[in-house]
Amino acid sequence: MFDINNLLRENIKNLTPYSSARDEYTGEASVFLDANENAFGSPLHTAYNRYPDPLQYKVKIRLSEIKGVPARNIFLGNGSDEAIDILFRSFCNPGVDNVIIVPPTYGMYQVSANINDVEARKVLLTPDYQLDMEGIAEAIDKHTKLIFICSPNNPTGNSINRDDIETLLANFSGLVVIDEAYINFSRQKSFIQELTEYANLVVLQTLSKAWGLAGLRVGMAFASEEIIEVMNKVKPPYNVNEASQQLALEALNNVQQVNNWIKETLEQRDNLVLRLKEFGFVQDIYPSDANFILVKTSDPKKIYDYLVSKGIIIRDRSKVELCEGCLRITIGTPSENNVLIETLQQYK
Structure with missing residues (x-):
């Protein structure tokens, strides 16, 4: 049975969060002399001299509608990476607890574990890039606090079997963190609709991918109200700046534009797969539910270096476990994809 009090670090249970000026007064006023801000404004066209809403209320309300x-089940952070780090700092005792990661997967889970001095137990995905359920069960002990699952997975692009994830949610007493950074491109539905079913579920999403706001650094976590309260307690007071909040709110009013981009990305992905299959050095292209594809080639290093010399940058993933020989290619615009194909046609 999941009980958040059995997971929380003792110092976090007893933590009194920093109380900012905007926590103590949230209404409207004609004169603000409480936060030691520059009252004269900013040397910019837009005034950013006032501190932002520490809980990003307007952005959360719009996200709630979408x-x-x-809104009480939403956490906003400086990218999803901040949410990942806060989960470690809230629930994992350094040098004592452990988490489970399932490589090949997003590298920040391991990095955050290292930063927080928490053991990351690796249970490799199966050859078809699905969960090794027996391996995960064997890796779990009384100090296992978090299991990270990226679905659709980075760098493989595939979605993880939903039944397997639900089995973990139903049987694991810690938190199951599902990273859905690429969910907008997937045929599978998001797990955020399951929040009321599983108290130990945390879903990560981002505005960096389909929404095209990578430069703003706005990540989302969806979880039970008690988990969100913990994350808000631990985060820095003003973790999402005012410019990012304003621009994110503006972007969130353009859902149709984003949906059109998603549709075109999927069409371009299918087209790129067909064209890449014509090359003799392409050995396999793995099924993708994301805005990128994983391509197995006969000589990834030479192909990568050749493309770099032509000003085309992809990712060499050939040294990643279970991705030997593989290059990861993001789906570009039609013209960018054409340049890639035309350049590869000249490769010898």
Whole structure:
């Protein structure tokens, strides 16, 4: 049975969070002399001299309308990476607890574990890039606090079997963190609709991918109200700046534009796969539910270096476990994809 008090670090249970000026007064006023801000403004066209809303209320309300999740179940961070780090700092005792990661997967889970002095137990995905359920069960002990699952997975591009994830949610007493950074491109539905079913579920999403806001650094976590309260307690007071909040709110009013881009990305992905299959050095292209494809080639290093010499940058993933020989290619615009294909046609 999941009980958040059995997971929380003792110092976090007893933590009194920093109380900012904007926590103590949230209404409207004609004169603000409480936060030691520069009252004269900013040397910019837009004034950023006032501290932002520490809980990003307006952005959360708009996200609530789009996602169908109450605002109280939403955490916003400086990218999803901040949410990952806060989960470690809230629930994992350094040098004592452990988490489970399932490589090949997003590298920040391991990095955050290292930063926080928490053991990351690796249970490799199966050859078809699905969960090794027996391996995960064997890796779990009384100090296992978090299991990280990226779905659709980076760098492989595939979605993880939903039944397997639900089995973990139903049987693991810690938190199951599902990273859905690429969910907008997937045929599978998001797990955020399951929040009321699983108290130990945390879903990560981002505005960096389909929404095209990578430069703003706005990540989302969806979870039970008690988990969100913990994350808000631990985060820095003003973790999402005012410019990012304003621009994210503006972007969130353009859902149709994003949906059109998603549709075109999927069309371009299918087209790129067909064209790449014509090359003799392409040995396999793995099924993708994301805005990138994983391509197995006969000589990834030479192909990568050749493309770099032509000003085309992809990712060499050939040294990643279970991705030997593989290059990861993001789906570009039609013209960018054409340049890639035309350049590869000249490769010898």
